[in-house]
Amino acid sequence: MPMLRVTGWPSSVRQILGWAVRASDGRIGWVRDLYLEDRNWTVRHVVVDTLHRLGGRRVLLPPEAIEHVDRVGRTLQTGLTGRQVSLGPSSDLARPVSGQHGLDLGRYYRFPSYVVSVGAAVVLAPAILDRTLDVHYDRHLRSVRAIRGYHVHALDGDVGRAADFLIVNGSWEIGHMVASIGLWWPARTVLVPVGWIAEVSWGAGTVEVSLPAEAIRLAPGYDPAIGLGPAHEERLEGYYGRAPFGEPRAMAKL
The missing domain is CATH 2.30.30.240 (PRC-barrel domain)
Structure with a gap:
């Protein structure tokens, strides 16, 4: 599996807010927020505001989908296409996202053990399997902007x-x-x-x-x-x- 490539790893989560997000076919939006898991202290979701040409939706992107972090260019690069990301599960920033939502994300992107495995990023072929998601509260998931x-x-x-x-x-x-x-x-x-x-x-x-x-x-x-x-x-x-x-x-x- 491809390893995560890093060009100047950011020292803080705050630095990543506002960074550009690029797909395999060009820029698709920017980082709106990060969701942290406060039990094992990892980033669970990258919240992406997509460009208007892609629908202008606010979607969740798993860290496993990030294959290159460019601090100099202030960019997160994913191997997914813009369409795959833009059609991904939407984000409701008014409340945390549940473990069930995480399981649905795993089904959508086909990242194994998406909820519990949030280590070095890997790039796997995603597939759109189920876009009907149930959103529940998760008291251990935190929005960086909120906290x-x-x-x-x-x-x-x-x-x-x-x-x-x-x-x-x-x-x-x-x-x-x-x-x-x-x-x-x-x-x-x-x-x-x-x-x-x-x-x-x-x-x-x-x-x-x-x-x-x-x-x-x-x-x-x-x-x-x-x-x-x-x-x-x-x-x-x-x-x-x-x-x-x-x-x-x-x-x-x-």
């Missing part, structure tokens, strides 16, 4: 707001939440490994973190212009006492 701005709630109170999420290089996994700390300007920006996130509450508009507020406030600062390098990641792991997906260890003393 940005959620209050970050520590064990002992609010500490700031969720600003972004960082993508593990070369995959569709999420490693860290970018948090904007405090009410002053400019706000201090820190990273929180997603392993410390206990819950994302759509109703309350909060990201619940299993750490005291002071631990988050005093975390190593993060500069989005520089990004997350190996040295910074090592500092974060040492400070928080766990890797993004690791088991808890004793946190470093403040």
